[in-house]
Amino acid sequence: MLNLSIVLEDSARNTPDGTAIVFGDMRLPYSMIDTVANQVANLLVARGIGRGDKVALACPNLPYFPFVYFGILKAGATVVPLNVLLQSREIAYHLDDSDAKALFCFEGTPELPLGERGRAGFEAAPGCEHFFVLPATPLATESEYGESIWAALGGMASQFETVQTAPDDTAVILYTSGTTGQPKGAELSHQNMLTNALISDRMFPSTDGGDTYLAVLPLFHSFGQTVVMNTGFLRGASVVLMPRFDPAQALSLMLSENVTFFAGVPTMYWAMLTTIHAEGVEVPRSLRVAVAGGASSPVEVLKDFETTFGIGILEGYGLSETSPVASFNQPGRPAKPGTVGTPIWGVEMKLIDGDWKTVEGEGPGEIAIRGHNIMKGYYGRPEATDEVMRDGWFRTGDIGTRDGDGYYSIVDRAKDMIIRGGFNVYPRELEEVLMTHEAVSLAAVVGVAHESHGEEIKAYVIRTPGSAITEEELIAWARNNMAAYKYPRMVEFRDSLPMTATGKILKRELR
Template sequence: MNLADRLHTAAGRLGGRAVLTLDEAELTYGTLDELSARLAGLLRGRGIGPGDRVAIMLPNVPEFGVVYYGVLRAGAVVVPLDPLLKRREIAAYLGDCGARLLIAWHAFAETAEAGSASTSTDCFFVVPGEFRRLLRGVAAEHEIAGMGADDTAVIHYTSGTTGRPKGIELTHANLGGNAATVARMHALGVDDVVLGALPLYHTFGQTCSLNATVHAGARLTLLPRFEAGRALEVIRRDGVTVFQGVPTMFIALLDHPGASDMSMLRVCASGGAALPLDVLRAYQDRFGCQIIEGYGLSETSPVAATNRGGDGLRAGSIGWPIRGVEMKVMAEDGREAPCGAIGEIVVRGPNVMKGYWNDPVATAEAIRDGWFYTGDLGRVDDDGFFFLVDRRRDVIIRGGYTVYPREVEEVLYEHPAVRQAAVFGVPHPELGEEIEATVSLRAPVTCEDLRDFVKERVAAYKYPRRISFVAELPMSATGKILKSALTRPAATPR
């Protein structure tokens, strides 16, 4: 079993059909299969084979697919890295996984070389045009390395730059099974066009966009950097039918003056963070399309649960587990929490990672009796729908009272002037923690008005005593709001 087999099989059926496009650039299934075979030949020529780690640092370009499937075809392990990483971060990841080679986009050559300088990793740079000419001179490795279901295919590194990096080992079975499930749930077919706005180096984009598209024989139209106006242009130009994104993408489209009817989108799927209810309703009311919200982590390949259409959708929930996966909510005493009670969400199934790379202690802490402990707090209702409450580490304890930031954020999003909101705790000498909010606006409003708006809708201990305004909230490359990066000097307090 090798994930690259999916591409080879699809190429046999759909050789002349486009699989990856970026504006005028196009790769057909047959060409992608052939170029990935030549990339595998290049790796073999460098002595790289099964089990060796190859880091790739590429944006959303067709060459990503060539390198990704080529590395897998050779039996090596893909280590995807954010192209915007700094030298120190690159060095940490390369050193931790012992990568034999770093394949990076030409625009990041200087940083990639600096990051690899203190490691034993060689560098190879991808230059458009030149890259394909180089591969034409390499003998194709048509034989795909035979891999076991439990062999590691990809090592994804957890976000954050403090402490020892943790590499998430995902197997060929993890990724192949999750991609097949996504393709089946979204009913992806050869006539579908998927918007490739999610970063392909991240597991969400890699599984749900790239691998699911290839599994289904569909087409992925790439967007190297998400910008609402550009996304709308590509959606209309290329006839996009499936849009998978994170909440910040859906919010940006909602705010764009050019956005109108988007009923041509057959599937809108949101993940990566909680989707504000007001955004979900706005898409239904204004654009005539329904957003399906799901849930998962890199450690779960990533999809663990999702809403379905029709009666299978519950607004505000993350749905219920996908086929073959179990989920439950665990109380503090280690027993399963009753319906409606808040506890930690745990997951068990074929999507759960093999473990953390070379870190048996962290693996044992995260996976207990076959259950992966997510660190996310949630609840389940009588109908089996799961609801995400918050990250355990984000919970605020104010004067002995527990406050879940997401609950307060949802109220802030109800205000028509609020575009983005983040609520978090700050140290307080008497209460332990005080509640603070940082907000970006779409219309003028005073701090007092916002505070009063929230105060009228939540218990007295929950509303933010301090509110700051910023033009844009800091975001990770995958569209998550970075609460750790919110500092008072960057904001205008009121």
């Protein structure tokens, strides 16, 4: 029997007084997180929710998240974490699609009216029976949107006998961003999630005297959930919660809390470095491990970080469907900047073509993955599952290469590839080259429709502060530094680029 909630329960037994969560001035010990999670589990059981039922959670990085997440798991139910930026119509879709019986929803703020959207989404999903509000005011027992969790937990026992789930019972349903069609829910088992946390814990060296994790990646997303919250709790670390990424604030928390472990996406590293160079902010020296994933880091950012912080960024790779970690630049082997390392313990990777045939040598090819981290399938979608799974292998939709030592590099998303005049152009390669220019701070390259070439290449660029380069000058420079069929024919300067809640650049909004 196996239940993912053991990552919390075990630390609550071993270090009940150890700080589990830091949020503003709050310091919450492991024993308290476990107690509130027990009350949540008792509440669910009292409302007729148990093993195999689905419960949705819409909440930013606040202490509520682990309270509710682990309470749902203890009850034997499945957590369905929702992106906090969803609109009401999308919330209703996720509740319907996942067959959620209940929704725990943060009340929201004027900038993020989540309570209002959540309530409307709940009203539009007839199958969802219970709505619990996570109030913005700590311990408030009333809310205009419905029953407050604190009122509902009144009188609930603080002890709970965790439901014994089977290793392949579904622990979490993670919705993929749905760049094509409607979002699909990847079903991840207790074994998928727990094994991924155990291996992440083993892979990242721990700090003498204990670790402090900065949780700025959204916990509703697989990367923040497994690598920060679950791995942090597993090793009894303190997890510092940050609801919205702000580079100056992240650096200040690293300094004040002596953060030893940071996981982020490349745009976060880029933003922190930009802040340090522009504003002369003090560089935190407590950091021992810096991990990047979610997208490939520009090599210029990797170099700058190592020079500035004195440690390298370790890059890994994975997807919601792989729980998420699949490969990593692992301790004990040389890290190769610009690669996503080698497959983690118990996982195999290979390159395939469009017909699932293995591509030998360096590739490029589509990355396929097999191992203990692969999802059970997309919830309620056997056809979609069959498209991406075969003989235990999962095809990722990412194009990669593999060097002689078995290190993988991500070339690009298959669907981001630009076909210009019959030539395949990978945007990431052009972004890397553009970022070597001193006037270019960040670049995103996309294909735009063109009558004779099929697609033309366009670059969106954020300039470095104070630089006055023109579009013509940058295009001329690119022409001298890239093959004739590759260089961008159009450049548009922007002050910012559209990003997802997890900090990935939204190319579909630029096309």
